[in-house]
Amino acid sequence: MQGERYSPRIQEHPILSFERGRKIKFFFDGREIEAYEGETITAALYAAGIRQLTESLKYRRPRGFFCAIGKCSSCLAQVDGVSNVKTCVTLVKEGMDVRSQKRKFSLLGSLVSAALKRGLFPSVGGHYKKLVGGPLVWPLARRAIKAMAGFGEFPEPNPTLGKFLPSETWEGDLVVIGGGPAGISAALYGAKLGLKVALVDENSRLGGQLVKQTHRFFGSKEYYAGTRGFEIGRILEKEAASYSNITVLLDTTVFGFYPGNILGAVQKIDFCKEKMVKLRAKRMVFATGAYERTLIFENNDLPGVMGAGGVQTLMNVQGIRPGKNGLIIGAGNVGLILAYQLLQAGVRVEAVIEAMPGVGGYFVHAAKIRRAGVPILTSHTILKALGKGSVEGAVVAKLDDKWNPLPGSEKELECDFICVAVGLHPSFELPYQAGCQLKYVPELGGMVPVHDQWMETSVPGIYIAGDTSGIEEASTAILGGRIAGLSAGLSLVKDREAEKLRSEFVKALEEFRDNPLSAKIREGKKKAQPR
Amino acid sequence: MGKGKEIVCFCEDVSKEEIVKAIKMGFKDLETLKRFTGISTGPCQGKSCLFQVMRILAQMEGKKMEEMATTTIRPPARPILIGALAEGETRAGEG
Numbered sequence: 001m002q003g004e005r006y007s008p009r010i011q012e013h014p015i016l017s018f019e020r021g022r023k024i025k026f027f028f029d030g031r032e033i034e035a036y037e038g039e040t041i042t043a044a045l046y047a048a049g050i051r052q053l054t055e056s057l058k059y060r061r062p063r064g065f066f067c068a069i070g071k072c073s074s075c076l077a078q079v080d081g082v083s084n085v086k087t088c089v090t091l092v093k094e095g096m097d098v099r100s101q102k103r104k105f106s107l108l109g110s111l112v113s114a115a116l117k118r119g120l121f122p123s124v125g126g127h128y129k130k131l132v133g134g135p136l137v138w139p140l141a142r143r144a145i146k147a148m149a150g151f152g153e154f155p156e157p158n159p160t161l162g163k164f165l166p167s168e169t170w171e172g173d174l175v176v177i178g179g180g181p182a183g184i185s186a187a188l189y190g191a192k193l194g195l196k197v198a199l200v201d202e203n204s205r206l207g208g209q210l211v212k213q214t215h216r217f218f219g220s221k222e223y224y225a226g227t228r229g230f231e232i233g234r235i236l237e238k239e240a241a242s243y244s245n246i247t248v249l250l251d252t253t254v255f256g257f258y259p260g261n262i263l264g265a266v267q268k269i270d271f272c273k274e275k276m277v278k279l280r281a282k283r284m285v286f287a288t289g290a291y292e293r294t295l296i297f298e299n300n301d302l303p304g305v306m307g308a309g310g311v312q313t314l315m316n317v318q319g320i321r322p323g324k325n326g327l328i329i330g331a332g333n334v335g336l337i338l339a340y341q342l343l344q345a346g347v348r349v350e351a352v353i354e355a356m357p358g359v360g361g362y363f364v365h366a367a368k369i370r371r372a373g374v375p376i377l378t379s380h381t382i383l384k385a386l387g388k389g390s391v392e393g394a395v396v397a398k399l400d401d402k403w404n405p406l407p408g409s410e411k412e413l414e415c416d417f418i419c420v421a422v423g424l425h426p427s428f429e430l431p432y433q434a435g436c437q438l439k440y441v442p443e444l445g446g447m448v449p450v451h452d453q454w455m456e457t458s459v460p461g462i463y464i465a466g467d468t469s470g471i472e473e474a475s476t477a478i479l480g481g482r483i484a485g486l487s488a489g490l491s492l493v494k495d496r497e498a499e500k501l502r503s504e505f506v507k508a509l510e511e512f513r514d515n516p517l518s519a520k521i522r523e524g525k526k527k528a529q530p531r
Numbered sequence: 532m533g534k535g536k537e538i539v540c541f542c543e544d545v546s547k548e549e550i551v552k553a554i555k556m557g558f559k560d561l562e563t564l565k566r567f568t569g570i571s572t573g574p575c576q577g578k579s580c581l582f583q584v585m586r587i588l589a590q591m592e593g594k595k596m597e598e599m600a601t602t603t604i605r606p607p608a609r610p611i612l613i614g615a616l617a618e619g620e621t622r623a624g625e626g
Contacts, residue, residue: 058544073574164618256606
């Protein structure tokens with residue numbers, strides 16, 4: 001890259017190709033920004049060097065995006081007069097008017113914020129205790145709170161928006177929520193048994209998180225070994241499209257489970273053009289995936305501190321480099337693979353740091369990045385992100401055997417972005433609402449629905465698959481999805497062949513986990529079994 | 532500049548220090564801690580903070596994570612535009 005002018009948009013990539021749409025212009029806080037059709041608002045802003053998208057509620061700290069897949073709240077902005085739009089999953093359009101939801105300047109508000117920052121005020125829960133008393137304090141406090149609260153300016157009504165469509169009801173045998181490797185597999189195998197299936201995903205294409213994986217998978221050929229992640233996603237997507245008894249509902253967000261086996265969902269047709277879809281089915285598979293864990297350290301909310309998956313989305317889906325030099329926290333498979341993907345995209349990796357005394361991910365991944373000259377600092381932690389308005393560096397330190405930072409071991413590393421790759425947590429909201437028994441199983445990443453080997457939860461007729469049933473990998477998600485889909489089908493129709501097939505998949509899953517690296521998963525799966 | 536903040540709840544802007552303070556004040560179960568500090572009540576509905584708070588609470592109370600329960604998670608699980616819901620109901624009633 002010597003001599004070449006730095007451009008955040010990736011032009012050449014050894015594996016991926018980015019087809020950019022028409023060049024367009026939009027506005028951010030009145031400033032004209034260049035973008036390409038097909039990019040998200042967040043990505044286009046990032047490419048233009050804008051990392052701060054909003055400011056925080058109480059302390060007015062600058063905030064940029066973290067997850068890039070619409071799960072966190074760090075990227076909310078006002079778009080064409082509509083407040084709280086998730087800019088990381090909203091595509092940019094010609095002439096769009098995007099405004100950061102900063103509050104209007106008010107002297108009182110600023111004073112209160114400054115007082116809060118310095119701890120001069122009873123901050124947490126203080127409004128319940130300190131301010132309500134006295135005829136003098138409360139009116140003043142109320143004015144101050146009003147000046148501080150709220151997101152940005154009150155939006156003006158936009159008559160061209162808000163075209164909502166009449167609701168629709170879909171009824172059938174099986175609803176699968178989540179179109180990642182587990183969900184598609186469940187839909188496919190339910191459909192093979194002749195069920196009428198709906199496959200629902202909040203994104204505009206199927207494949208889940210496979211769409212941002214460039215590495216080749218391990219395992220056996222039957223389960224796509226040797227094929228790159230994003231290609232597996234495409235293969236599964238095509239297969240799902242070939243079944244006439246699978247209805248694929250994209251851009252559709254399931255927001256709740258209601259009695260009578262009804263799911264409420266909202267389908268996005270266009271920006272602010274949406275319709276409600278009620279889904280009623282005899283059986284359900286929740287394959288809703290996971291969300292990224294956050295990490296607590298000083299200034300962990302500084303723009304440029306991003307989730308590992310967020311960085312992958314920005315880089316491998318949107319084709320935009322997250323920066324010039326990155327620091328990765330966490331040497332599990334996600335952190336290691338991300339380090340390699342950054343190198344592929346022509347981004348330097350300052351270091352990968354890991355709190356454990358050893359590397360958590362596969363040896364081959366670690367060896368690959370070590371060969372490329374990236375140091376992996378084990379028994380290290382991040383103490384602090386440095387920078388004003390955006391990441392400019394980090395302070396890391398060595399940990400003693402009780403996980404405390406060793407005094408004097410602090411050192412400053414240079415970096416312009418930080419990737420938090422400290423693991424995922426299963427998404428469990430829908431199983432929770434459906435009344436599935438949940439259990440905290442650390443080996444599986446957190447709270448998971450209790451489930452048996454057929455992937456059925458404690459609620460008959462509700463199945464789970466993929467990361468929702470425990471954080472693992474795409475290969476096992478595919479197998480788990482197939483088992484869940486077959487189980488759902490077999491509870492409605494009798495089929496000897498399918499029963500045999502399902503047992504084979506259960507066996508294949510056991511074989512896949514029959515290695516020392518999967519010991520944790522095996523332990524976790526035992527704990528998640530119903531008693 | 533002093534010590535920077537360690538943010539636990541990004542939506543409601545609640546720091547670790549504040550959560551520790553609230554627990555010391557006596558808000559020792561997740562439901563009241565949630566109501567007092569506002570954690571997990573923002574647009575992400577606890578997806579970023581809930582487990583961090585559970586961990587801090589578990590550590591301070593000498594409990595295991597396995598002993599902790601989550602807060603109640605009501606619909607909508609994701610932020611949605613209320614217009615879609617309203618429109619859906621009106622038309623269904625008319626039809």
